Amino acid sequence: MRGIIFAIAGGALITLQGVANARISHNIGSWQAASITQLTGFITALLIFLVVRDGKWQNFKQVKPLYVTGGALAAVIIFSSIIAMQQIGVTMTVSAVLIAQLGITFLIDSTGAFDVVKQKMRLPQFIGIGMMITGVILLGI
Amino acid sequence: MIVGIILALIAGSLVGLQTIFNNKVNEHMGSWATTTLVLGMGFLASFLIGLFVEGAGMFTLHNMQPWYWFSGMIGVGVVISIVKGVKQLGPTYAISIVLTSQLAFALLFDSLGWFGLEQVPFTFKQLLGVLIIVGGILVFKLSGGTEKNQKQVAKAV
Structure with missing residues (x-):
């Protein structure tokens, strides 16, 4: 039961973060909003890391530079979703984000790109994505 | 649009x-x-x-409100919640619930028009759309065959 509550809270907080960013950007601008939320998130995460020490910072040398710098993508992610939320609302934005997210993950898994273990495309995943797109079209019309 | x-x-x-x-x-x-x-x-x-x-x-930073400085901590709450959820439920179920919850709260925020966002009235059509999307997520996630995929998604957050 506690696991379910944590998972629900996780999803709620992801959406809340997006909405908060859209709200903040309304006052101070999108790039400013993206910078400030990530700066305070960074400081908080760093403090927690310094306390729990659950891994080794130095190990980043063993990871490909492309993967280490992947966090930079968040600049475009946050900026795009701020504008999207302002234009098409929260529900449509989250729906479209999830479709693209599951779609791209599936594509990468099926091609084995970026050193992931290659997996076969399966029918249920196609059906799932198809249903999600149907739902978004219904939201949009 | x-x-x-x-x-x-x-x-x-x-x-x-x-x-x-x-x-x-x-x-x-x-x-x-x-x-x-x-x-x-x-x-x-x-x-x-x-x-x-x-x-x-x-x-x-015009009209900077004090709470803006703390909004980044929401992301830290996301990590804690999902790591704990995955530990207790396993990645498949935890991530399915996370994605569903994301959408449910999106619908809630739209209907309430909180945070000064434009209010989108709650309609049956909207509910149906979200339910079909959630159905799609569950078919995608729970139909098996992508266990590795789910683990990766779970570990990332």
Whole structure:
């Protein structure tokens, strides 16, 4: 039961973060909003890391530079979703984000790109994505 | 409308891509070092692009509210919640619930029009749309065959 509550809270907080960013950007601008939320998130995460020490910072040398710098993508992610939320609302934005997210993950898994273990495309995943797109079209019309 | 959808699709694709990159980092560094690194990189990129686009305007924060400084901590709450959820439920069920919850709360925020966003009235059509999307997520996630995929998604957050 506690696991379910944590998972629900996780999803709620992801959406809340997006909405908060859209709200903040309304006052101070999108790039400013993206910078400030990530700066305070960074400081908080760093403090927690310094306390729990659950891994080794130095190990980043063993990871490909492309993967280490992947966090930079968040600049475009946050900026795009701020504008999207302002234009098409929260529900449509989250729906479209999830479709693209599951779609791209599936594509990468099926091609084995970026050193992931290659997996076969399966029918249920196609059906799932198809249903999600149907739902978004219904939201949009 | 089209612009908004395209931007949301770009954001989602990059989230998927970043999730995979973060997993690779996570395998070596653990979840808090990874979270720290990812947010640090995200801040640097946003700040540099902002500086390039807006120049000195990056430093004029009009109507700055005190709570804006703390909004970044929401992301830390996300990591804690999902790590704990996955530990107790396993990645498949935990991530299915996370995605469903994301959508349910999106619908709630739209209908309430909180945070000064434009209110989108709650209609039966909207509910049906969200239910079909949730059905799609469950078919995608719970139909088996992508166990590895789910583990990767789970580890990233």
